[in-house]
Every structure is written in structure tokens, then in C-alpha cells.
Amino acid sequence: MYVIQNGTLYTMDGQGVLQADLRMENGKITQIGTNLSTEGATVIDAAGKCVTPGFVDPHSHAGGLEASGEQDLNEMTNPLTPELDAYYAINPDSKDFRLLIRQGITTSCLAPGSANVVGGWVFACKSAGKDRVVKRPVALKAAMGINPKGCYAGKNQAPMTRMAIANILRGYLRKVKEYMDKKEAAGNDPEKLPPFDMGLEHGIPVLKQEIPLKVHSYMHDMMTVLEIAREFDIRITLDHALGASDYYEELCDPHVQGVIFGPTCEPLFGGEGGKLDPWCCKGLDDRGVPVAVMTDSPVTVVNMLTYEMGEAVRWGMDPIRALAMVTCGSAKILNIDSRVGSLTVGKDADLLIWDKLPSLHTDAILEQVFIDGESVYQKED
């Protein structure tokens, strides 16, 4: 049990920024207010410090890919693998998670890679603690563009083109629809039920709008995804989304559950990497489009979330709105905001103590990390 005293609490919910104490017990935030009782609690003096929710990374492959090439998240044998589940790829003991904690990431949305047009289920996972899984599934992964093309074109298999990718994705969703309709028509009659198909089963929550289709998509691919989303009336997240600033009007669409931008640790390339627009975060946020940023860990770099917040601020975003992109905003896009993403009584006690606001000050240092009310990292002196 801890009481954090006198911190500047960036609650990231309706309470705004508070000078207050925060009590956590049994893994949850149990009280926020002034002059809280410290009875039975370990007291942490946070005077002059910033307390933020733990970061929620909405797109990551931590624990499933290694720099050496060893990996369990890209099953590059079939462009349509909706039956797969990232849960089985992830090594929860991977050192990746220790690195994530040092960046303030307490929850990650762990997804299959982007080799396949439909890659499988995505889940949300804590970086430490006893019960790591926050929600499973949070989305079904899909991918457009050069990654599936690049994976299969060399084998003379579809998809070799964006034409085929659109066709494969649409064909899959149509089959899920038929399967779902047959199941509903069958009611409780086992005679009429279609044969069980795990891949199609995994698509049902997408068509029921219970989870979004999480689509690796850049530039004009985003417009293809949007067309398909409207056609099947499903929710989508547009992940990576380089070039989103070209489509502000179109992205103001209820089918877009969120734009998950980044990572931006590359120069301009041609083709789908031809536009790199960190200013789109402000542009989307100003228009009410839910926007977040990602690490794409471990493909990218340490502190990527901080740099992405920072670059959004450099392009005019308010530092607290930028903080929302890695806390309440990303949690809401993943639909896990009932548990994480803000400092709210009743939510998981995942929080960070900084010496300065990290979305504003380049030299902000993360001093302590709590997950489920337990201290999992403390800066060495």
C-alpha cells in the first residue's frame, strides 16, 4: 500500500491536473485528494514531481521479435491467418519488457506482424505483475501495402499487388459475414451450424464492432481500408498512418476508432514511406479524430513514445494533449480505458513519477514506475 504525497497529478481524466495525494492498495487507485491518511502505507514524497498514468503503447511486438531475426509474430506461409493469436508468440519474461518499463510503458498492445493481410488476434499486456493480460483480444490485425506484397511477391503468390490485398481482405470479411449469419440462423440447432472455423470465428467480434480491425496502413492504403470499413460497417484503427495529414476530412469518420501514428525513426522513402508527417497528430486531434502514437517495439528505438509526443508538441500540440496520446487516448482506442490510461479511483494503479513533464522537457527523467500498485522500477541515484 502506498500514498504518493503532494505530487502534480496529470490525471488524464475529467479531473485535469491536481496538486494532491494518491493512495493505492490491492493493485488499484483507491483515493485521490488532499491530506490523505497515510496509515499503514508506504509514503512517497512527490513534491515538485509529475505523476502521470503509466503509458499505454497501442502498437507493439515486444517479447515476440528479436533483433537477431528470431521471431514468433510473422507466420509468413499464408497471407490469411486470422486464426492465429499473438498471445502464443509473446515471451512474457523477455527482457523487452524491462526496457519498456524504463520508458514508462506499463501496458502494450501486442500484435502479430504485418506480413499477412490478416494476421491474427491482438492482445493488451502489462509489462510486469501477476496478471499480465489486460484484454484478449483487443483487435484483429490486418496489413496493407508493401509488407504483405514484399512477403509474398517473391514466392509468386498473391498478394503481389494492392489490388489483391484489397480483394483478400474483402473476401475474408465477406466469409466471416456469411459464417456469422449462418450461425445466427442456426440458433441452437447443432444440425444447422456451419463447421467450426477458427479463422472466421476470430472475425466475428470485428463484424459485431466489439473489437476493431487493426490495420497496418500508410498513405492511400488508409483510404482503401476506410472504404472496406464502411462497406462492412466495422471499426478500424489505422496503424502507422504516415501521410494521415492528407486525409483529415475523410478520417473524421465514425468507423475510425483511432489513428495510431508512427514510429517516425526513419527518413523519407519513396512509395508508402514518401510522407512523414508528425504534425498530423495535432491536425487529427484538433478535428476530434482519436490519435495515439506507438513504439512498434522492438522494431524501433528506446524512448520512441517520448520523442513522438515531443515532436507532436514541436508541431504545435499542447503537451497535455500529447500526453493523452500515450495514456487515456491510446487506452480508449484499445477499449481498455476502464482499467488503464488515467489516474482515476478504481482503475489499475499503473503510474509514473517524473521530475518534469516528459512531453515538454527534453531532460525529464522517469524516477519510479508502479504497475498494479507495485513499484517495478526506481531510478538509481
Place this chain on the structure above:
Amino acid sequence: MLIQNGRIHDGLGSVTTADLRLSQGLIQEIGQSLTPADGEEVFNAAGMEILPGFVQAISNWGVNGGIQEIRPSSNDNDEKSSPITPELDGFYAFNGRAATAQQLGAFGLTACGVAPTDNNLFGGTIAAFTIEGLNPYRMCLKRDIGMMSSVHPNLKKTYGTRPAAPQTRMWIFANFADQLRKAADYKKEDDKPADEKLIALKRVTEGELPLFISCDSLVAIQRVQEILSDFPKVKPVLVNGYGLTGREAWILENRIPVIVRTPTSPMDTEALELDLGAVARLMQAGVPVALSGSCGNSLNAREDLLWNSAEMMKVLHDSEAVLKMVTSIPAAILGIDQLTGSLRPGLRADLVIWNGNPMQTYQAHIVRTYLGGQVIYQEGDEMKCM
């Protein structure tokens, strides 16, 4: 052109509020209350911060290859046909238009070094360029800056799997020492054709050309130090150097320049090993340390030096010192410090006007970037795509 009332960070450690006059592409004078000449353009920079343009000591800007080319190909700084190519010139790796297309001025960068990769034991010479233009000859700030060499395991990865030498550090260090010895002893004999590799390396052993050495670890640095003790004229520059503790007497006593990168490149697990506290200790002891995004092997974000600076700020807590690490120090290591990298009269007008200090706050954005006295970017300009 007169820029008035800006806070001028000279890149050498000083800050003053003053006026700055540009003329013919150079900084003509810096002083208090300079009077505009008749018809002179005036820019009021009150409340703004004026910094030298950033200098990236070793970069991949303008280096074509792979997906940037019309056909698959290796990068032009990566001649992997032989591990010993000291006769090559990094100048030819640079494509001016490819660098210009990145619009680096919008990210505060005005000069970059281009080196052969550290996949070769001796890769060739390093050149430095401005970041905008068409003709590499006009963009070039200096050629023959130094010799790029490497005792990094990248050599093993590049050649060992073919299979070819080197497969081991034994080969790497034996040949590092052997080539330097042969070069030091080399004399052109009239009856034999000239050995262009040894001629190139002899400039290193004679101390005419600094030797840039990519080392992956402290042990590698120690082995290099042992070998170089036989070659007292060699001027080493250490590149990478993960595992440095900041207490290495050889580096501290000889003020050996160091170029490091924080982990800001994709999958850069190696840079995770960099001890930023050690880098801070070296800086505080007066060792010139430059921050650089890559060592010619990886592609970087255009914001890379800003992010490297942010990491250094967390340990050094001195924004003028960190600024040196991305301006005057890399310029000095590249030998272009009499041209660019600081704000002094007589140097090129390569400078960036920010609305805040980018070393300290993410709210800092660029108001104007000058390259050789010309505005190459200003706030509100359309951002380029490819």
C-alpha cells in the same frame, strides 16, 4: 541581412543577446545595436534563440542504394567486395539531390559527414557536405577528412558468412596491425607498380589523415590502443565505443575525439549499451564527444540529433554543452570548424532561428534556417514528400 535581438548560442558554450549581420553567405559581424545599412533586410529575432545549424559527424544523408535506387543495389558507401579498401573516397557516395529531398533544414541540420560503412577494416576516406543543393562539388565542405576503419563485428557479419575472412576478431586485429605496419614501412620502388592501398594508409601512419575507428566495445578500444602505441603519429577518432566508462586514461590524457550515438535507430540494440553517464564524464573532462545518429550503416530520422541531444540533456543538464556535441565538436572532428558549426564572424552563415531552445524544450520549433546565408526553410513552408 541583419538579424536583431536574438539570443545567440555560439555552439562553443556562450550565449549573448546581440545582432548578427550576414553578408555574402558568411557571418560578417556579431555585436550590440548594429545599425542597418541602407536597404539592408532586417529580421527581428527578439525572444528567439539562434543556434548554429547541426552537424551530423557521420551520416547516411545523400547515400543512395537499396530501396532508394531504381534497381536493388548496395549503398554507395558500402563497398563489400573486399574488407580492405582504403583507396576509396567517400565523396563519391554522396548524391546531393538525395540529401536535399529530405528537407533536413526543416529539422535544424545544415552539414553532414559521409563515411564508408564500418563493414570494412579500412573503408576509405570521409567527406563532409551541406545538406541542400544539387552538385556535390558545390555542396562539399571538405574531402579527405579522415580514413574510416573498423574493428567492429560488422566485418564478421559482412564477410564471415560467405565464407570469407574475417570470421574472427583474430583476423581483424592482426590485419589492422599488419596493414598499418606495411603502410608505415612502405616506400615506392621504381621497378614496381604503386600500391594504392598502402599509399592511402601511409597518410594515416604519417598523421596526415586522422584514423576514424569503429569499435563495438571497451575491449576493442583497448586492443586498438595497444596496436596504435606502435604508430605514434596516428591521430585516432573513436566511433561508437559502447562500454566506455569515461575513465579511460588513454582517451582522457590524449583528448581523443569520440563519436557516439544514443539508441535512436531501429533495432539498434548495440547503442543500448552506451553509458550516457560515461559520455557525460568524458565531456566534463574536456574530451570532444560528438553525437551522431548512425555510423554510416543505418538510416535515421531527420530529428535524430534532436533526440540524441534530449538523451544527453538527461545526464549532462547543460544545454550549451549538449549543443556543442551536435555543432562545434562534430565540425572540429571533421575539420570543418573554420567553415561551420559555430556562430563567429567569418564562418558560413549556417544557422537556425528557433522560437525556443530545442536542447531544453520540445516546444521549440524552427522559425528560419539559413544555409550559406540563404533561407532554405521557414516556418509554414510546405513539407516535402517523395
